[in-house]
Amino acid sequence: xxxxxxxxxxxxxxxxxxxxxxxxxxxxxxxxxxxxxxxxxxxxxxxxxxxxxxxxxxxxxxxxxxxxxxxxxxxxxxxxxxxxxxxxxxxxxxxxxxxxxxxxxxxxxxxxxxxxxxxxxxxxxxxxxxxxxxxxxxxxxxxxxxxxxxxxxxxxxxxxxxxxxxxxxxxxxxxxxxxxxxxxxxxxxxxxxxxxxxxxxxxxxxxxxxxxxxxxxxxxxxxxxxxxxxxxxxxxxxxxxxxxxxxxxxxxxxxxxxxxxxxxxxxxxxxxxxxxxxxxxxxxxxxxxxxxxxxxxxxxxxxxxxxxxxxxxxxxxxxxxxxxxxxxxxxxxxxxxxxxxxxxxxxxxxxxxxxxxxxxxxxxxxxxxxxxxxxxxxxxxxxxxxxxxxxxxxxxxxxxxxxxxxxxxxxxxxxxxxxxxxxxxxxxxxxxxxxxxxxxxxxxxxxxxxxxxxxxxxxxxxxxxxxxxxxxxxxxxxxxxxxxxxxxxxxxxxxxxxxxxxxxxxxxxxxxxxxxxxxxxxxxxxxxxxxxxxxxxxxxxxxxxxxxxxxxxxxxxxxxxxxxx
Amino acid sequence: xxxxxxxxxxxxxxxxxxxxxxxxxxxxxxxxxxxxxxxxxxxxxxxxxxxxxxxxxxxxxxxxxxxxxxxxxxxxxxxxxxxxxxxxxxxxxxxxxxxxxxxxxxxxxxxxxxxxxxxxxxxxxxxxxxxxxxxxxxxxxxxxxxxxxxxxxxxxxxxxxxxxxxxxxxxxxxxxxxxxxxxxxxxxxxxxxxxxxxxxxxxxxxxxxxxxxxxxxxxxxxxxxxxxxxxxxxxxxxxxxxxxxxxxxxxxxxxxxxxxxxxxxxxxxxxxxxxxxxxxxxxxxxxxxxxxxxxxxxxxxxxxxxxxxxxxxxxxxxxxxxxxxxxxxxxxxxxxxxxxxxxxxxxxxxxxxxxxxxxxxxxxxxxxxxxxxx
Numbered sequence: 001x002x003x004x005x006x007x008x009x010x011x012x013x014x015x016x017x018x019x020x021x022x023x024x025x026x027x028x029x030x031x032x033x034x035x036x037x038x039x040x041x042x043x044x045x046x047x048x049x050x051x052x053x054x055x056x057x058x059x060x061x062x063x064x065x066x067x068x069x070x071x072x073x074x075x076x077x078x079x080x081x082x083x084x085x086x087x088x089x090x091x092x093x094x095x096x097x098x099x100x101x102x103x104x105x106x107x108x109x110x111x112x113x114x115x116x117x118x119x120x121x122x123x124x125x126x127x128x129x130x131x132x133x134x135x136x137x138x139x140x141x142x143x144x145x146x147x148x149x150x151x152x153x154x155x156x157x158x159x160x161x162x163x164x165x166x167x168x169x170x171x172x173x174x175x176x177x178x179x180x181x182x183x184x185x186x187x188x189x190x191x192x193x194x195x196x197x198x199x200x201x202x203x204x205x206x207x208x209x210x211x212x213x214x215x216x217x218x219x220x221x222x223x224x225x226x227x228x229x230x231x232x233x234x235x236x237x238x239x240x241x242x243x244x245x246x247x248x249x250x251x252x253x254x255x256x257x258x259x260x261x262x263x264x265x266x267x268x269x270x271x272x273x274x275x276x277x278x279x280x281x282x283x284x285x286x287x288x289x290x291x292x293x294x295x296x297x298x299x300x301x302x303x304x305x306x307x308x309x310x311x312x313x314x315x316x317x318x319x320x321x322x323x324x325x326x327x328x329x330x331x332x333x334x335x336x337x338x339x340x341x342x343x344x345x346x347x348x349x350x351x352x353x354x355x356x357x358x359x360x361x362x363x364x365x366x367x368x369x370x371x372x373x374x375x376x377x378x379x380x381x382x383x384x385x386x387x388x389x390x391x392x393x394x395x396x397x398x399x400x401x402x403x404x405x406x407x408x409x410x411x412x413x414x415x416x417x418x419x420x421x422x423x424x425x426x427x428x429x430x431x432x433x434x435x436x437x438x439x440x441x442x443x444x445x446x447x448x449x450x451x452x453x454x455x456x457x458x459x460x461x462x463x464x465x466x467x468x469x470x471x472x473x474x475x476x477x478x479x480x481x482x483x484x485x486x487x488x489x490x491x492x493x494x495x496x497x498x499x500x501x502x503x504x505x506x507x508x509x510x511x512x513x514x515x516x517x518x519x520x521x522x523x524x525x526x527x528x529x530x531x532x533x534x535x536x537x538x539x540x541x542x543x544x545x546x547x548x549x550x551x552x553x554x555x556x557x558x559x560x561x562x563x564x565x
Numbered sequence: 566x567x568x569x570x571x572x573x574x575x576x577x578x579x580x581x582x583x584x585x586x587x588x589x590x591x592x593x594x595x596x597x598x599x600x601x602x603x604x605x606x607x608x609x610x611x612x613x614x615x616x617x618x619x620x621x622x623x624x625x626x627x628x629x630x631x632x633x634x635x636x637x638x639x640x641x642x643x644x645x646x647x648x649x650x651x652x653x654x655x656x657x658x659x660x661x662x663x664x665x666x667x668x669x670x671x672x673x674x675x676x677x678x679x680x681x682x683x684x685x686x687x688x689x690x691x692x693x694x695x696x697x698x699x700x701x702x703x704x705x706x707x708x709x710x711x712x713x714x715x716x717x718x719x720x721x722x723x724x725x726x727x728x729x730x731x732x733x734x735x736x737x738x739x740x741x742x743x744x745x746x747x748x749x750x751x752x753x754x755x756x757x758x759x760x761x762x763x764x765x766x767x768x769x770x771x772x773x774x775x776x777x778x779x780x781x782x783x784x785x786x787x788x789x790x791x792x793x794x795x796x797x798x799x800x801x802x803x804x805x806x807x808x809x810x811x812x813x814x815x816x817x818x819x820x821x822x823x824x825x826x827x828x829x830x831x832x833x834x835x836x837x838x839x840x841x842x843x844x845x846x847x848x849x850x851x852x853x854x855x856x857x858x859x860x861x862x863x864x865x866x867x868x869x870x871x872x873x874x875x876x877x878x879x880x881x882x883x884x885x886x887x888x889x890x891x892x893x894x895x896x897x898x899x900x901x902x903x904x905x906x907x908x909x910x911x912x913x914x915x916x917x918x919x920x921x922x923x924x925x926x927x928x929x930x931x932x933x934x935x936x937x938x939x
Contacts, residue, residue, distance in 0.1 A: 241937055245754055252742040269747055301939060308937025311865040316798050318763045318807055318830060319868040319934040321859045328863040381794020381930075382813070382917035386820040393797040393823075403931060404794035 003028050003109060003186075004089035006078040008071065009097030010035035010064060012270035013046045016097035020050060022280045026105040029055040029086040033074040036063040057081050067149055071183070071215040072208065076196060083193055090116065093186045098267040099236065100249075100279055108235075108263045112186075119191045119227045122181030122234045123220040136160070136212060141178045142169045145212040173200075173207050181220040184236035184266070187227075194226035195219065237262035237294050239301045242309050247301060251275055256300070262292040314403055314431075316396065330429040331402040336411040336505055337432060340440025344490065345517035349373070349413070355513070356505045358409040364401070365394070365418035380404040387419075394421040402431070409505060415441050416465035423472045432480035435501050438470060439463075439487040439542030443520050446528050456537050463541055470541075486543030491522065608803070616851035619842040622707070623714035630676060630697040630712055634689045637674070637720055644671035645745050647727040648716055650709035652678040654731035655687055656879055659781040661731050662691060668735065669744035670727060674720060676712045678703050714842050721837035725749040728833050728847050729871070734784070735762060735833060736924050737869030738935040749836070751867070751938050759850070760834035761858030762869035765791050765932065766812045767876065767921065768913040774881035775910070784874040785921055792816060793919040793930045796829070806830065806849035806856035813913050818903050831871055832858055860936075867936030870927055876913065884908045 005023050009016040009032060020030045032050075034043050043061075050056045059078040062070040075094060082092055091112045101108075112118075126137040136143075143163045147155040172178065187195075198204065204222070208214045223230055237260060239247040246267050249257060251274040257265055268275055311320045313329025322328070342348045342362070353360040353373065362371030370385040377385045381404035383397075384390075390397045402410060414434075426432045441462050445455050473482045481504070485497055499513050530547035532539050640646065647670045651658070662673065673694045677685050678701075688696045699712065706712055717726060725745070729735065737748055737760075752760055767788035769776050778787045796811035807830040815826035831847045835855060843850050850856060860866045884907035919930070927933045 243755065247939065248747075248751070250739070250743050250747060252739060269743075269750075271744070271746065304935070304937050304939040307865055307935065309864045311860065311863050311934075312931060315865075315931045317796070317868075317931050317934070318761045318798070318809060319859055319865040319936055320863070321798060321800060321807070321861060322863040323861050326861065326863045376916075378816075378915045378917040380917060382792035382816060382915055382919070383795045384816045384820055386816075386823075388821055389795075389815065389823045393799065396797045400794050400796070 002086075002088050003091045003093055003105070003112060004082040004086055005030045005093045005095055006075060006082060007032045007095050007097055007099075008035075008064065008074055008078075009033065009046075010038060012097060013038070013042055014049075015268070015270050015276065017046055017049045018276060018280060019095075019097075019100060020056060021053065022101065023105065024050070024053045024056050027055075028105055029057075029082060029089060031057045031059055031078040031082045031085075033059045033078045034061055035074075036061040036070075055086070057085060065148070067213045067215075069209045069214055072218045075215070075219075079192055080196055083189060083196070090189050091186055092189070092192050093235070093264070094184055095236065095264060096184070096266055098270070099184075099264050100266070100268045100275060101264050102237070102257050102260065102279055103263050111263070115231075117188060117190075117229045118231050119185070119187045119223055119229060120231050120233060120235045121185035121187060121220060121223050123179040123223055123230055123232050124181055126178050126180060137180070138178060139164075140180075140212040140217065141172055143212070144168075144170065144210055149212075170207075170210070173204060175225070176204075176207075176221055177224060178217060179220040179224055180217050181232070182234040182236070182238060183215045184234050184238060184264075185219060185223075186235050187219070187223065191223060191227045195222045198222075198226075235263050235292065237265040237292070237297065238267075239297065241301075242305045249275065254278060256297060260292065260294050260297050261290040262294055314399060316399055329431065330425065331399055331431045332406050333402055333409070334431045334433060335402055335409060336501070337414050337426060337434040338411060339414045339435065340437030340487070340490075341435070342413045343415070343440040343443045343520070344437055344487070344494075345519055348517050351517035352411055356409075356411070356502050358411050358505060359405065361410065361412035363415065363418050364398075364412040365390070365414060365420075365422065367417070367419060370397075371413075391419055391421070394419065395425050398422055398425065411505070416462040416469065417441065420465060420469060423469050427472050427475065427478040427480050427482075430479045430481075433501070433504060434473060434480050434482045435497070436470070436473065436482070436484045437487055437490045438466060438484055439539065440490075441466065442487075442529075442539065442542060443522075443525075446522075446525060447520070452531070452535065456532060456535050459532060459539065460537050463537075463539065466541055486541065488543030488545055491519075494519065612804070612851055612853065615844075616840065616842050619710075619714060619844065619851070620718065620840065623711045623718065623842070626701075626706060626711040627715045629699045629701040629706070630715070631699065633677075633685065633696040633698055634694065636672070636693070636695045639693075640672050640720065640724075643724070645669055645725045645727065645749065646671065646721060647673045647729060648675075648713050648721070649673060649729055649731060650676045650678060650703075650713060651680065651684055651688075651731045652703065653680045653682045653684060653883075655680070655682045655684045656778070656780050656877065657731045657784070657874060658684060658687055660784060661729075661734070662694075663781070664734055664783075665727070665729070666693065667744075668740060669746050674716050676709065676716070678709065708846060710843050710846070717837055717841070718839055722839045724837055725752075726835055726837040728835075728843065732874045732877075733764070733833075734872040734874060735869060736872060736927075736933075737762065738867065738924055738928060738933065738938060740869070740924060745834075749834075752834075753836070755867070755937075757858075757866070758836045759832050759855040759858055760867070760869065761807065762831050762833050762871045763796075763809050763932065764812075764829040764831055764871045764873050765927075766814055766829075766873045767791050768813055768918075769876065770912070770914040770918075772910040772912050773876055773907065774878045776878050778877050778879075784877055785872060787878075788874060788876055789921050790914055790918040791921060792917070793932065796932075797823070801849070804844065804849045804851070804853050804856055806832075806853075807859060808848075814903075816915070817911065817913055818906060832856060833871060865934040865936045867938050868933050870924075870933050872921075881908060881910055 005028055007016060007020060007030060020032060024030050047058060059081050062074045064070040064074055079092055082089060143160060147159055149156050208218050211217060241247055248267050248269050249265055250269045251272045254274060310328050314332025349360045349362060359373050361373045364370055369387050370390055372379045372385060381400060383400060442459055445459055490497060494516055495513060498516060526545045526547045529539050529545050647665055675688050675694055675696050677696060677698045685698060688694050703709055713728060767785060768790050769788050770790055776787045792812045795816060796809055799808040801808050808828060809830040810826040810828060812829060815823055819826035828848050832850060833847050841850060858866060884904045887904060928935060
């Protein structure tokens with residue numbers, strides 16, 4: 001018993017010849033179909049190159065335009081010859097000129113020997129198909145397609161729309177249940193001859209002639225009529241990209257293909273000399289009985305498709321400039337923005353870095369320079385601390401910072417004294433965790449040694465800026481995780497908010513905070529606010545601090561919580 | 566006659582619509598979707614005339630070139646061509662030619678602008694080079710583009726054409742294993758007529774000029790460092806082309822005025838047609854569709870990088886010469902500071918610099934992308 005190969009070729013005929021020779025020399029008859037559009041000298045060259053082999057035949061030539069009947073006609077003609085001329089053939093394997101055997105023929109022979117009645121052909125009902133080009137599944141069988149999808153796309157689409165509108169439907173011949181699947185199959189003599197010698201063949205062919213992409217449906221549908229044992233998968237490893245084009249294998253895929261344990265792969269890059277040499281000449285020693293295992297390749301290709309279609313979230317570069325709301329993530333990773341904390345607590349950045357185990361920057365958007373953690377002048381990715389560079393493209397600055405530090409959470413301070421250009425961008429970013437102690441910016445003014453008139457003016461300016469910023473954070477378009485406390489609220493009970501923020505930053509540590517950072521001294525603060533009011537400024541964002549009464553924060557060192565039973 | 570009619574039409578349209586003012590660039594996520602409007606049609610019409618003007622200019626300047634060796638009859642159908650303008654590049658040329666030959670460039674079409682260091686003889690001796698020389702001004706020829714456009718129109722039609730400077734080394738995903746023929750076949754299959762490759766400024770550790778470089782050596786051995794994550798990407802809406810700035814030159818020389826920092830986006834590889842023209846170095850082309858090398862819906866297109874070997878030791882002497890010639894960039898005067906600081910041999914390395922290990926590193930860093938090619 002032996003396997004026979006049917007090869008459909010249209011380019012790179014030298015490579016096809018190598019593969020055909022490989023099979024023929026190993027006692028597998030080969031019937032080659034060459035596309036009619038191939039020039040005569042090239043065809044004659046192929047015939048001459050294989051003239052020394054007695055078990056190679058050439059079949060009558062059809063023009064094989066993609067998606068047309070020609071491919072099926074070619075397959076039928078070549079299959080007929082192989083069944084007739086080589087009676088010892090039990091399985092017929094349909095391959096293309098750009099296929100390459102990955103395992104010795106003996107492996108395949110042994111594999112088929114143990115499965116003598118099995119037809120390997122991917123055959124899926126139209127309802128279950130998810131891969132079809134152009135979104136046409138069942139309609140491939142019920143509409144007419146006189147125009148070329150590749151060359152006359154507009155006519156093609158228009159004609160499909162027209163038929164849908166007027167409700168045109170072709171009758172599917174009785175008893176046929178449309179199935180689709182990969183074009184590359186391996187059928188038994190029994191099944192294949194039943195399809196080719198069917199009494200209804202003429203009518204069925206007439207019907208399929210007008211089906212769209214019949215090479216993916218003719219055998220796939222008919223096999224269900226005649227086969228008793230359909231194994232719905234292809235023995236040929238063939239991957240498709242997001243546009244439905246076959247992926248090409250190159251020299252650097254050698255190890256990947258080796259480990260796949262598949263019998264045949266397509267398409268192979270004609271110049272991939274290393275692949276052809278290794279698989280055709282080199283004695284590949286594998287496990288003779290191994291099942292094909294394309295899982296690893298499948299995952300790799302699924303990843304590639306995802307990169308092409310969805311890209312890497314938070315990355316903006318020469319290949320990827322998504323329009324608004326198409327970013328698939330504005331930034332690459334979650335980050336935390338603290339507003340007012342550095343003012344309330346003297347050593348907040350140090351404390352934060354230690355407690356949460358993250359990178360805690362100062363005011364990244366400070367007007368003078370970028371205050372990276374530790375006072376660095378350059379940061380990951382050679383980012384400069386120049387305020388001018390940052391302000392030239394503040395969004396790029398932020399997205400770069402987050403992208404460059406993937407794997408390490410970034411925290412930074414922000415406030416009304418900073419450049420405000422990124423407010424909207426951060427507010428709309430689900431990765432941002434923004435915690436605000438509103439009005440805290442007044443503490444440095446309170447502690448400063450400035451003239452009161454200057455303080456009042458500065459306070460009014462900052463209050464205006466922060467009010468605008470809070471307006472943005474409270475807008476319905478905000479997607480960031482926003483928490484806002486007024487200064488009065490926060491000072492009263494600082495531990496709860498800090499705990500919840502830290503928990504969110506490092507959820508796994510689940511540590512009770514035992515020590516809060518050093519809080520600024522607020523003695524005389526109520527009176528200070530009253531003085532501002534007396535001067536005609538209305539400090540509103542701080543919350544309620546009664547004049548003359550100093551805020552008394554709850555104990556910062558926390559004892560055991562009471563348990564109430 | 567046609568030009569006269571065009572000018573008059575211009576005048577009429579300008580009166581009807583007023584001068585069209587556009588922001589020079591838009592940042593992340595703000596690219597407007599092109600609309601079908603009178604304005605848009607007017608813009609397209611103006612760009613068409615601009616393209617024809619560029620082609621006419623190139624045609625006028627064809628006589629500035631004198632052929633030294635013409636081997637263009639060896640160019641076969643489907644050959645991949647490289648177009649290069651050089652001046653005194655005998656140090657860089659050996660590796661430049663070897664690298665791109667290995668990538669699969671079949672023929673180099675080179676314009677030598679008045680070299681006096683033997684570049685001309687070196688090039689003429691190569692079997693796959695066709696060489697022209699000219700003594701005319703580089704700046705007056707749109708920095709060599711007029712000469713390039715003329716040659717591309719004549720020899721490039723229907724070929725994948727690479728347009729590079731001698732200090733540029735093209736790399737792209739899988740470039741060690743897959744040649745340009747494989748890359749261009751993939752681009753053809755994806756229906757992409759052009760390929761983006763941003764410029765990556767490579768620099769040494771230590772003062773410029775203190776290293777040793779032997780002609781023919783891989784320049785990356787001498788200049789292994791680059792800036793990996795400080796790039797600003799914007800879109801220029803008129804031609805809908807990228808505008809990438811950043812890298813070491815922005816960090817070191819333009820920290821005060823980043824908008825003036827050098828442009829780094831390039832479209833060096835194009836499936837050429839007769840009517841195409843580069844507008845501004847190889848940063849942008851007309852027609853506009855060729856600038857669409859990026860994906861706007863979140864996905865990633867395939868892209869590469871052009872490793873810029875400007876900072877080889879010879880840069881220090883060249884900086885002095887360039888400053889005297891005043892032949893670079895639109896505002897040569899603006900670059901005086903830049904050239905002056907280069908002549909002082911600064912150390913461009915910083916603690917955030919990255920050492921080049923290959924295209925996979927650049928891809929992981931998000932500087933280039935395989936864009937679904939696997």
